[in-house]
Amino acid sequence: MDTKQFKEAAQSALEEITQYYDTLAERPTLPSISPGYLKPLLPTSAPEKGEAWETIQADIDRVIMPGLTHWQSPKYMAFFPCNSSYPAMLGEMYSSAFNAAAFNWICSPAVTELETIVMDWVAKLLNLPECYLSDGEGGGIIQGTASEVIVTAVVAARERLIRRRLADMPEGEEKIDKAAELRGKLVAMGSEHAHSSTQKAAMIAGTRFRKVPAPKETGFSVTGQALRQTIEECKAKGLEPFYFTATLGSTATCAVDDLAGIAEVAREYPDVWIHVDAAYAGSALVCPEYQHLCPPMADFDSFNFNMHKWLLVNFDCSAFYIKKRKNLIDTYSLTPSYLRNEYAEKGLVTDYHNWQIPLGRRFRSLKVWFVLRSYGVEGLRAFIRNHIKLGEYFHGLVKSRSDLFTVVTGPHFALTTFSVNPRRLGGAAAANKPDPSHEAYLNDFTPSADAQYQEDANQITKEVYEKVNAQGEFFLTSTVVCGIYVIRVVSANIRAEDKYLKQVFDVLVQMTDEVLGAKA
Amino acid sequence: MDTKQFKEAAQSALEEITQYYDTLAERPTLPSISPGYLKPLLPTSAPEKGEAWETIQADIDRVIMPGLTHWQSPKYMAFFPCNSSYPAMLGEMYSSAFNAAAFNWICSPAVTELETIVMDWVAKLLNLPECYLSDGEGGGIIQGTASEVIVTAVVAARERLIRRRLADMPEGEEKIDKAAELRGKLVAMGSEHAHSSTQKAAMIAGTRFRKVPAPKETGFSVTGQALRQTIEECKAKGLEPFYFTATLGSTATCAVDDLAGIAEVAREYPDVWIHVDAAYAGSALVCPEYQHLCPPMADFDSFNFNMHKWLLVNFDCSAFYIKKRKNLIDTYSLTPSYLRNEYAEKGLVTDYHNWQIPLGRRFRSLKVWFVLRSYGVEGLRAFIRNHIKLGEYFHGLVKSRSDLFTVVTGPHFALTTFSVNPRRLGGAAAANKPDPSHEAYLNDFTPSADAQYQEDANQITKEVYEKVNAQGEFFLTSTVVCGIYVIRVVSANIRAEDKYLKQVFDVLVQMTDEVLGAKA
Structure with a gap:
């Protein structure tokens, strides 16, 4: 493919892509194909001779489109959004043109x-404590995903503790044995509602893992006291807690752990590395009205959020901030001679591969730069506030049918979770005098509550959820929090509008009527 | 930025990118800026109001271009190539448009x-043993980099060993304690010339690491016997070797470990996971003349190569093959309720997040598909063979000046390494009767050899190397193998031509003349 052919091909691809974007709302969000759909549509091996672009491009519509889940559709309300924006796409174009495995400064100084x-810029935009800026001892790095960041933090936390404990031992076999013994005692911790990636990171790091309770009474949030208690329980067993993921916006319900309380614990136990996972909700910190959440982070060790979720930077782009970059470099730097260069030796430059697990790095900052400049601070705040408002709108819709639905959490950061009432409540009764078993369901999840009612609610909520997704028009997700099965609705992508929330709500009401009707 | 503005912006970006590609050879490969060049050129925070694309785009030329190292230039001959191609760039365009954190099948079935x-297709193209195909117990996955793949393999190997050893113990605290104790005894191994990523992976996994000797006498390759001996030495100390990276094309010299000999060791020690790192050279396996290297892999556990290095798929794209995918899934699957879906539950689909460390995944197969189809098998083979021929050409040039240079290795997979002779040898003497100390330098690195000669050679080679890079026209790298400082020249990117190899050779001769002249 020469330059001329590429320009024509790219032109044609741009037409197809923009046409796709402009017609997203007309497509069902979920594909209707079955597992294994693609194999019969493609050859079993690569072609012997090269094919023309027209032939290749035609297959996108023929075989790829039918198998896509349309995350950019306004009818996508599942998991969390993964926003695409045109400026970020331009960033990806340049990044792919300036293609390099830019693992250190000299490999492409502009990348670093x-x-x-x-x-x-992003740290200032979020009003993060100054310790996370690069002109002190901290700084930010772009990694792929929050899960990758968490592994990076857990391993660095593990090695920091070992360096501290064994600082006085001379290097050698005895120290290696001692370090191995110590690693076997370490415990990473996360909220019972933290994303599973903390538990996975503990497994990767070869450490133990403990969940910290975060019951409904505290709004599914970890309190300082709950964390302190878990730490003490571990210590009582001769184990060494060394890491905790504090959650700012849990996956299930967007709960925020008690950061101020946890900051006290951080001061009491300086060997416990506190990382804040704000994967989705962190983007809201661009708005001053959420920045009261930031000051406690001065007592923590690291923070991350995914700009690819809610801040218009295409996947992947997880912004990871570290208070003392030395804690990453002491763990991850292992520079052999063929990776050395005079600039790094002199300490003049940042070699980001020493802040992360992989060696090679993409030029991801371009897309961040383009998005920040295209939208400006005002544009990004307006973008987030629009979704917050849409979340309140949807929450209002659910509340308006308390005969059918019970709000369980939210709206938090545009996410509302709710369950379906197993019995239709009368209009007045629903608003004013709920059924006692319904009341118990909402407020009390002890065995003394009406367990049968809760089981029924879970079953019926699941049925309604599955019917909505089976239809394919909208894509929602569900989860179970403290024994309650809930449907999650979060509409926070670039094409979100109240009319789509009204549409999905109508579908939910219809499906609920059908399910309840069938039971009656 | 609306659709119309995006199309115009993208059009303008395409013009700039193609113009950049078409003028690469005219630019110095290395930038001439100093560390910290960029900060004074940019504001200290994001703009309040959004900016127009014209303003943003103008800054690419103003501030980014001066700080780029041009990996796509034919004058880039450092590290290994990181090839960009137009079809792969189209793949990236679509991937960024279909933006999704596609971590499981239902998140976007076409991605999986x-x-x-x-x-x-790629496994068949390389003629890998059938056990690596998806229709049996194995399969391939695209990960970001070889270093990420190696961490993935090391952790899976560690957990496989623990599962095997503790298979009979009931779940519980005692088993967790026992597993922790066992982890502390584990040893990962790699060639002394293996990429540093194996040692880093062992650190991340919290295990020990041992280098396996690969001296000059075996061409810097690990033999089966050397591996066996290292395993036995570990066992004699009460340690448990559990993993070995076999190298197919070492970073320093493109040495290939004795795969057939290592396959015997693999059969003797089934608890040692053998991973083949063919990051760069693996691409050559598309040519039947290299496929004799493949059969021993049937005895190994995993294999990877970076299609982003030498197979025209833009960074990042590391193809990772596993003989028994169960060994990844048993380690990495930790599926909580909110990530479950009926298809995965029924075992009908692949959920690749259970084969890897991060959760989210980009749609990277599109660019692979486009490259395989645009080039066809014939085109890819021609691409590799052209570089092999260029490598032989450069090797011939170096040999032709044996008065100045000594070839140390190669050409292996288009890579030649050589050192500069510290004393200019007479024409005839060079060809027929080398200086005895020169002979010793080539064949004998024991202390009995002329240590001073070697030290001089290292010093002078380093000086020549630094002068070439300081000029900035070409970018080369150097390394030290078994005490020998060598310059590496590998010209294997899409724009490589013999004329650029002749040019760099002339520069090397000129710089050597200057350095030797200054010493005389």
Whole structure:
């Protein structure tokens, strides 16, 4: 493919892509194909001779489109959004043109330096404590995903503890044995509602894992006291707690752990590395009205949020901030001679591969730069506030049918979770005098509550949820929190509008009527 | 940015990118800026109001271009190539448009299914043993980098060993204690010339690491016997070797470990997971003349190569093959309720997040698919063979000046390494009767050899190397193998031509003349 052919091909691809974007709302969000759909549509091996672009491009519509889940559709309300934006797509175009495995400064200085600069811009935009800026001892790095970041933090936390404990031992076999013994005692911790990636990270790091309770009474949030208690329980067993993921916006319900209370614990136990996972909700910190959440982070060790979720930077782009970059470099730097260069030796430059697990790095800061500049601070705040408002709108809709639905959490950061009432409540009764078993369901999840009622509610909520997704028009997700099966609705992508929330709500009401009707 | 503005912006970006590609050879490969160049050129925070694309785009030329190292230039001959191609760039365009954190099948079935299919195409293209195809117990997955793959393999190997050893113990605290104790005894191994990522992976996994000797006498390759001896030495100390990276094309010299000999060891020690790292050289396996390297892999556990290095798929794209996918899933699957879906539960689909460390996944198979189809098998073979021929050409040039240079290794997979002779040898003497100390330098690195000669050679080679890079026209790398400082030249990117190799050779001769002249 020569330059001329590429320009024509790219032109044609741009037409197809923009046409796709402009017609997203007309497509069912979920594909209707079955597992294994693609194999019969493609050859069993690569072609011997090269094919023309027209032939290849035609297959996108023929075989790929039918198998896509349309995350950019306004009818996508599942998991969390994964926003695409045109400026970020331009960033990806340039990044792919300037293709390089830019693992250190000299490999492409602009890749490193732009990243440091835009990560500082983002830290200021979020009003993060100053310790996370690059001009002190901290700084930001772009990694792929929150799960990758958490592994990076857990391993660094593990090694920091070992360096501290064994600081006085001379290097050698005895120290290696001692370190191995110590690693076997370590415990990573996360909220019972933290994303599973903390538990997975503990497994990867070869450490133990403990869940910290976060019951409904505290709004599914970990309190400082709950964390302190878990730490003490571990210590009582001769184990060493060394890491905790504090959650700012849990996956299930967007709960926020008690960061101020946890900051006290951080001061009491300086060997416990506190990482804040704000994968989705962190983007809301661009709005001053959420920045009261930031000051406690000065007592923590690291923070991350995924700009690819709610801040218009295409996947992947997880912004990871570290208070003392030394804690990453002491763990991850292992520079052999063929990766050394005079600039790094002199300490003049940042070699980001020493802040992360993989060696090679993409030029991801370009897309961040383009998005920040295209939208401006005002544009990004307006973007987030629009979704917050849409979340309140949907929450209002659910509340308006308390005969059918019970709000369980939210709206938090545009996410509402709710369950379906197993018995239709009378209009007045629903608003004013709920059924006692319904009341118990909402407020009390002890065995003394009406367990049968709860089981019925879970069953019926699941049925309604599955019917909505089976229809395919909208895509929702569900989860179970403290024994309650809930449907999650979060509409926070670039094409979100109240009319789509009204549509999905009508579908939910219809499906609920059908399910309840069938039971009656 | 609306659709119309995006199309105009993208059009303008395409013009700039193609113009950049078409003028690469005219630019110095290395930038001439100093560390910290970018900060004074940019504001200290994101703009309040959004900016127009023209303003943003103008800054690419103003501030980014001066800080780029041009990996796509034909004058880039450092590290290994990181090839970009137009079809792969189109793949990235669509991937960024279909933006999704496609971590499981239902998140976007086409992402999973196309990946399985193209990874099978690639396995067949390389003639990998059938156990690596998806229709048996194995399969391929695209990960980001070889270093990420190696961490994935090391952790899976560690957990496999623990599962095997503790299979009879009931679940519970005692088993967790026992597993922790066992982890502390584990040893990962790699060639002394293996990429540092194996040692880093062992650190991440919290295990010990041992280098396996690979001296000059065996061409810097690990033999089966050397591996066996290292295993036995570990066992004699009460340690448990559990993992070995076999190298197919080492970073320093493109040495290939003795795969057939290592396969025997694999059969003797089934608890040692053997992973083949063919990050760069693996691409050559598309040519039948290299496929004799493949059969021993049937005795190994996993294999990977970076299609982003030498097979025209833009960074990042590391193809990772596993003989028994169960060994990944048993380690990495930790599926909580909110990530479950009926298809995965029924075992009908592949959920690739259970084969890897991060959760989210990009749609990387599109670019692989486009490259395989645009080039065809014939085109890819021609691409590799052209570089092999260029490598031989450069090797011939170096040999032709044996008065100045000594070839240390190669050409292996288009890579030649050589050192500069510290004393200019007479024409005839060079060809026929080398200086005895020179002879010793080539064949004998024991202390009995002329240590001073070697030290001089290292010093002068380093000086020549630094002068070439300081000029900035070409970018080379150097390394030290078994005490020998060598310059590496590998010209294997899409724009490589013999004329650029002749040019760099002339520069090397000129710089050597200057350095030797200054010493005389």
